[in-house]
Amino acid sequence: MELELRHLRTLRTIAEAGSLTRAATVLGLAQPALSAQLRRIERTLGGALFERGRNGVRATALGELVLERTRVVLPAVSELQQEAAEFARGRRQGERLRLGGTHGPLLGALVDRLADAAPGTSLTTRASWSERELAGLLAEGRLDFALAGTCGSAPPPDGTHLVWEEIAVDPVFVMLADTHPLARGREIDLAALADEAWACVPGDGCFADCFTAACARAGFTPRRMYETDTASCVHLVQVGRAVGLCRATFPSTPGLTTRPLAGTPLVWRHLLGWRPAGQRPGTAATVLALSRKAHEDAAARSDGYARWLDQRGEPAAAAHRRPGRASVSARGRDARLP
Structure with missing residues (x-):
């Protein structure tokens, strides 16, 4: 499996929600489906990204590294999409x-x-x-x-x-x-x-x-x-x-x-x-x-x-x-x- 932007957004949502149950609700997924997706992402990245406990989940050292990158990558991609759309819109309107x-x-x-x-x-x-x-x-x-x-x-x-x-x-x-x-x-x-x-x-x-x-x-x-x-x-x-x-x-x-x-x-x-x-x-x-x-x-x-x-x-x-x-x-x- 190749890592995609949607996977990074999933990891960010899990970290922000603090539990798989709450993250599944935010993402509109069943918890088993989210857990399966997380396992696939972890296999792709080579290790566990979250530690699971009675109080929810907490990012591992590898998870912190990946989440730190998402804080850079996701806003940059969003900005790129917005700027590209604005540039294309300007061209269509005869800028x-x-x-x-x-x-x-x-x-x-x-x-x-x-x-x-x-x-x-x-x-x-x-x-x-x-x-x-x-x-x-x-x-x-x-x-x-x-x-x-x-x-x-x-x-x-x-x-x-x-x-x-x-x-x-x-x-x-x-x-x-x-x-x-x-x-x-x-x-x-x-x-x-x-x-x-x-x-x-x-x-x-x-x-x-x-x-x-x-x-x-x-x-x-x-x-x-x-x-x-x-x-x-x-x-x-x-x-x-x-x-x-x-x-x-x-x-x-x-x-x-x-x-x-x-x-x-x-x-x-x-x-x-x-x-x-x-x-x-x-x-x-x-x-x-x-x-x-x-x-x-x-x-x-x-x-x-x-x-x-x-x-x-x-x-x-x-x-x-x-x-x-x-x-x-x-x-x-x-x-x-x-």
Whole structure:
């Protein structure tokens, strides 16, 4: 006989009732039938679960172990059934999800996965360079979920009223023109880029401060920073006017090479945020799982990131583990990563 959830519920009822007679009444069974079922369960689990006496039954040591597990398993299964039903009901009713995100590969990948997972759901998107703006839209109920990011261990925006869950942590790579002398190396020392101009998209986190601090540790101060949109950053790198900083998941682009920085001086945390009062737990868990899968796929599609992970003997899913920490400083209007 294989142990089933109904058997765990039977054991819980016996323990709560304190006697087979009372438990049989609760379960709507004859006592002999309940006693026979208990014996089958005990044979399956390898020993007596209850000691029988004049005052009823008392759990044995094995019985206490099994009952302790039922206190975890049964509520978890009940919660799963409820969340699955709510998620399916939302799909049948044409659920609407409003997604926000900063510039990067994950927002489109998440939309693609949600469209497959919940084809009846109406999906809308909004992009912004500002994590604070996205947090405000979440708090106001104008977005359901937002993909954002922070540098190193910096806290997410509006951590008091919103839930932020980590999707993954990436090393920060450098973008170079294919013709750049350093583009042929496996990794690049930050100090070797001391004479370069830099390109990055705007942001309101602490990344620019962390980058400046990393450059100072490498012995130089960045001589110029072009803060502009992603397409302009890519163009400036392709024509050799600048080098750029990017997430390791940055997609392969003609005329452009991405390389890891030696020692991983900077890292980027991908986050998914939502307002707890505005979301069912099952929906949030599903969107978070799909976001992590979207990141894993993006990491696998990036040749440079795949090589970086392969050199460490790690699969793309290892990106969910933290490769390091970056310094944290006061936050103002700052650069961020394409």
